[in-house]
Amino acid sequence: MMDKRIREVILAVGAFGLLAAAVMLWQRQSAIDLPQPEPARPLTPMPPTPQPLLPSLPPPDARATPATSPGTWFSDADYPAEAARNGWHGTAAFRLTIDGMGQVAQCAITASTDHAVLDEATCRLLTPRARFTPARTASGVAAADSYNGRITWRLPE
Template identity: 45%
Template sequence: MAYTYANQTQNRLPAILGVAGVHAGIGALLIYGLASGEFEKIVQPPLEGGQIELPPPPPPPEPVDQPQVETPPSARDVVAPKPPLDVSTNPPRVDTSGIILPPAPPQPLPLPSVTPTLAPPPPPSPAPSFDPMPARPANNAGSWVTQSDYRSSWISRDYAGTVGFRLNVGASGRVEGCSVTQSSGVAALDEATCQLVTRRARFDPAKNGQGRAVAGSYNGAVRWQLPD
């Protein structure tokens, strides 16, 4: 036992000394590197490319025969597609010359209807509820022209004669116009007659069948006679 132990001690001593030497070297390198501020650069060797031979791919599997399955016939009718149209690259020539069409037959004009059209009868006029009345004097007709209207110049010239007149009487009863229907032969007497009658005559206006006042007329005459 003592021999074996001594032998182990002698074998461990060089190992311990080697480890101590390695640590001492590393420490010296660290100290030298810190003192000088530089470390030795590690140079990497350049990469070199090359080809690697790969094994060949395995052969494809052999095809296996698939069992054929019979398809039952379809109940539908088989319709064959229509053959494609034959479109010719050379179309037929078409004559484009002018074609003169015959004139269209004349259209018959509608004839006028021979059936006479009767106009509707006019509506019946309403039955008058009043008897129409002409215009009538409302004052004394003898006062329209008097002897005092005879001028002295007419007397000295012997102006005399009968003047017929026609008066237009409005719905208000006033004279709206006068015309001589019979001349006396003296223009002064004719004019004086219309002026005096228009100013002095008053009328009850004419009335129609409904009793409303309407315009009317009145015929009269004045005899101019020289005073005694």
């Protein structure tokens, strides 16, 4: 009776050893066939790439003025999801180049929030939303102008 039990234990250990060897072989083969995962993204975002400086515009006789309150250009719903998940906030300073029709022709971040997601959202949202009464020359002709502002990104409550 004892010999039979010993034989069963030896067979079980041998079967387990074969199974373990098969699993190890399968894992090695799988590692060779599978594509390597992408490296993890850094926890802190990379600083935004520097944007070229906007050309200086000669000041017109009558400056461009916002057609609507700058406070209406952003809302809590605009807060980027990635920034909200990570608790990112900050103030972005921007410079808008306004064309003779009162529309934003170019946007540049002049002081970063230190979070590329927030800086990118600033210009992405300002370009279609900000509208201006065009600047005017002394003779009344519409002219290009610039507008400097800041947006403070605070997590919505």
